[in-house]
Amino acid sequence: MKAYLDLVRSIFEQGSWQDNRTGVRTLSLPGACLRFDLQEGFPAVTTKRLAFKSVVGELVGFLRATDSAAGFRALGCRVWDQNANENAAWLQSPWRDGPDDLGPVYGVQWRQWPAYKLLPVSATERVRDAQQRGYRQVGVVEEHGVPHVLLYKAVDQLRACLDALIHNPGSRRILFHGWNCAQIEEMALPPCHLLYQFLANQQTRELSLCLYIRSNDVGLGTPFNLAEGAVLTHLVARLTGFKPRWFTYFIGDAHIYETHVDMLREQLQREPYPAPTLVLSDRIPAYAQTGRYEPEWLEQVEPADFTLQGYRHHAPLTAPMAV
Incomplete structure (x- = not known):
């Protein structure tokens, strides 16, 4: 994860202080890019502990079009609790449907x-x-x-991507997104990671993902989103007969919250460990082996179907999430 630490350094060196909706200043840098070869390992941050169970819990919730913080909690992910129940603007919104409601966030846009x-x-x-x-x-x-x-x-945008990878893998239109202008006011949090594009190499049978993030909290959000995007790439590759390869991560506004400065400066003092390996459960069918296309597994996977092998990390570090 040297690329991640290099980004942090760049923001400290080149960023400028900005005010924003949360009331917590950010050191912000416009335009950033990270690129990972998934055949060389899984992009898990090692200079602190990655909350991997929460990562896969959220992803499974997205795959099931979950729109409630309670639904994410049941999957082992609590990152939506504050946005659902402590976001002042959302608490006053006529679109909020009671405790834990999130509105049509990410997974609803992906799947419905x-x-x-x-x-x-x-x-x-x-x-x-x-x-x-x-x-x-x-x-x-x-x-x-x-x-x-x-x-x-x-x-079902995501299912359409899998269909295209099976029937028209050479297409450059295999993508889905979560930005819905007509529904932004109906969501607890408008999507930050909003455009996913899958690119298949038909000769090598390799699958790559380009992900565009409009606004990224580099201290807490980037490690989480990197891991989530990489898991999704592995899952889609398994279900469509490809091997995961390149994961390119574009950021519009890359920022460090003022309350995260100490945490990130501490990480810059730590030497990264080698990247771990992502292991998918054998119960998830591999199209390359079975020849059977089973996209229904998008809804059938569980958080326990994903594990990190050989994950070494430094001591955990915490910082408050700006809501």
């Missing part, structure tokens, strides 16, 4: 993206084509004085 089409009633061919693609009519509305049919379907 709300897609609409507004078509003139007279466009019968287009309406028919949309219905054949799974859209259903939910109403008729006037648009510029002309009656239009309103159609809707929930799109």
